[in-house]
Amino acid sequence: xxxxxxxxxxxxxxxxxxxxxxxxxxxxxxxxxxxxxxxxxxxxxxxxxxxxxxxxxxxxxxxxxxxxxxxxxxxxxxxxxxxxxxxxxxxxxxxxxxxxxxxxxxxxxxxxxxxxxxxxxxxxxxxxxxxxxxxxxxxxxxxxxxxxxxxxxxxxxxxxxxxxxxxxxxxxxxxxxxxxxxxxxxxxxxxxxxxxxxxxxxxxxxxxxxxxxxxxxxxxxxxxxxxxxxxxxxxxxxxxxxxxxxxxxxxx
Numbered sequence: 001x002x003x004x005x006x007x008x009x010x011x012x013x014x015x016x017x018x019x020x021x022x023x024x025x026x027x028x029x030x031x032x033x034x035x036x037x038x039x040x041x042x043x044x045x046x047x048x049x050x051x052x053x054x055x056x057x058x059x060x061x062x063x064x065x066x067x068x069x070x071x072x073x074x075x076x077x078x079x080x081x082x083x084x085x086x087x088x089x090x091x092x093x094x095x096x097x098x099x100x101x102x103x104x105x106x107x108x109x110x111x112x113x114x115x116x117x118x119x120x121x122x123x124x125x126x127x128x129x130x131x132x133x134x135x136x137x138x139x140x141x142x143x144x145x146x147x148x149x150x151x152x153x154x155x156x157x158x159x160x161x162x163x164x165x166x167x168x169x170x171x172x173x174x175x176x177x178x179x180x181x182x183x184x185x186x187x188x189x190x191x192x193x194x195x196x197x198x199x200x201x202x203x204x205x206x207x208x209x210x211x212x213x214x215x216x217x218x219x220x221x222x223x224x225x226x227x228x229x230x231x232x233x234x235x236x237x238x239x240x241x242x243x244x245x246x247x248x249x250x251x252x
Contacts, residue, residue: 023222036209039219086158
């Protein structure tokens with residue numbers, strides 16, 4: 001059994017046969033850790049994430065998740081395998097015409113058709129309580145709750161299937177500092193209270209990455225430029241990393 005939740009080996013991806021968006025990427029994310037993926041725009045963060053989720057097939061190289069080579073799976077097999085994932089999207093991506101509770105029920109209805117309706121509602125209710133949302137909001141539509149509540153709902157939905165890996169795709173982009181801190185703390189608390197879960201956060205927010213992550217991977221030109229602890233980033237002699245860190249951290 002692999003000690004790594006995710007392994008990328010010499011991953012390469014081109015869409016036009018000429019330019020490689022991901023160009024020989026190597027990365028190993030240990031199980032049970034919280035890893036932040038950082039880097040300038042256009043360095044391959046989103047393309048890398050879509051490979052791990054099985055949404056893109058690599059041009060070459062290995063994408064191994066939970067010990068499984070994704071390139072060997074059919075689309076139907078990938079659909080089933082994705083039950084191991086939970087994703088909190090940048091804009092929460094809630095269904096506008098569903099209530100808060102219905103949004104969290106959705107993945108259970110889709111993937112756990114063996115469950116009776118009352119059990120689905122029970123599980124969804126538990127997840128919403130776990131992320132700190134008051135029951136008085138359960139029957140509201142997304143546009144009737146605050147941005148912070150929308151994030152909590154999105155996280156509850158991501159947790160609905162008890163995934164082994166949680167992905168956060170730019171979870172704080174466009175949020176004010178107070179809401180950003182709330183989301184960062186929510187990610188950290190969720191990780192701490194779910195032993196064994198692996199969390200992967202793609203983020204532009206270096207303060208959050210260095211404060212809550214066990215490991216950080218910085219991408220550049222489709223490769224991993226540096227992988228290590230936050231302390232490794234402070235100590236590095238790599239000039240590009242030093243400039244990125246210096247400009248990315250908010251000065252107190």
